[in-house]
Amino acid sequence: MQPAEARYNKNSLLLALRRYSLAVSDMEQTILLPSLLRDLPSDELWDCDAAEETCRDLYDNYLMLKAIRNAAESGLIPLDDHKAKKNSALSKTLEPLLDADPEALFRFHLKGLFSVLGDLTKKSQSLTEKYMDIIGVAN
Amino acid sequence: MQPAEARYNKNSLLLALRRYSLAVSDMEQTILLPSLLRDLPSDELWDCDAAEETCRDLYDNYLMLKAIRNAAESGLIPLDDHKAKKNSALSKTLEPLLDADPEALFRFHLKGLFSVLGDLTKKSQSLTEKYMDIIGVAN
Known part of the structure; x- marks a missing residue:
């Protein structure tokens, strides 16, 4: 009987x-x-509409999901950022946040990372199902 | 001779x-x-100016740095967010980001977390030095 712990575990970044x-x-x-x-x-x-680069076709989605998984597992911050342009747009949005206190900023990014990982998980599962549809295998 | 790896390691979130x-x-x-x-x-x-709550005095800073360390080590996403108000303001800033593609969003939050951890490290070191000044111990 560890309801609090169980609830917390569901919310772990790891x-x-x-x-x-x-x-x-x-x-x-x-x-x-x-x-x-x-x-x-x-x-x-x-x-x-917003992400033309990654939306060209399902194959691009497939490659992207694998690339992010590798980056996520290593936890490394990319130095040679091939998405520099996009990140620069994001950084502009970040500017108002720079004045926020560090605790709020820490929570914001932790939650953001948690949320984007959940989103990517759904996308990976959806792509897997789509492939099974394509080759005619029932789930 | 692993210059690339060494450079990367410096940029690891872990x-x-x-x-x-x-x-x-x-x-x-x-x-x-x-x-x-x-x-x-x-x-x-x-x-x-921006973070009155956490700036009341050095003691508050001390407590906050410890609290974030605990949160960071566990990697847990807080459920009972006592900073809900502040996070809501941050979430409004997040709205334009929601349209971004997931790879850019992932990198944005990973970099953000990396950056805020660096900032908090400096703050912890600075507070330690300040305490030594207060008690009259030379560094």
Whole structure:
């Protein structure tokens, strides 16, 4: 009987990372022929107006989900940021936050990371299901 | 000869967390009488206009640095957010980011967490030095 602990565990960043990592492993093991995803339009889960780069087709989504998983697992901050332009736009949005106190900022980024990992987990699961639909395997 | 790896390691989130954790441990071991920090004005490192709550005095700063360290080490997302009001203001700033693609969002929060941990490390070290000044111990 550890309701508080159980609730807390569901909200652990490490658990969110683990869930995402498992979803991507599952995706990799299921999608044996990623090239089948080429030229297939991106899932409705992806906001394609805002993120043209990653929305070209399902194959790009597949590559992106794997790339983020690798970055997430290593916990490394990319130095050579190929998305520098996008990050610069985000940094402008960040400016008002720089005045916030560090505790609020810490919680903001921790929650943000937690939330984006949950989102990516759903996207990985959705892509896996889509692939099974494509090859005609029932879930 | 691993220049790339060495550079990367400096940018690891886990290393940033470890550095912060060590700075707070050092602070705890040095500050044997935290009550001496009461009523002493907050350090110039703290943006006190924007963060009145955490800037009341050095003692509050001390408690906050310890609290964030505990949260950071557990990696848990707080459920009962006593800073809900502040987070709500931050979430409003977040709204434009929600349209961003998940990779950019992931990098944004990862970098943000890295940056805020660096900031908190400096604050912990500065508070430790300030305490030594107060009790008249040379660094």
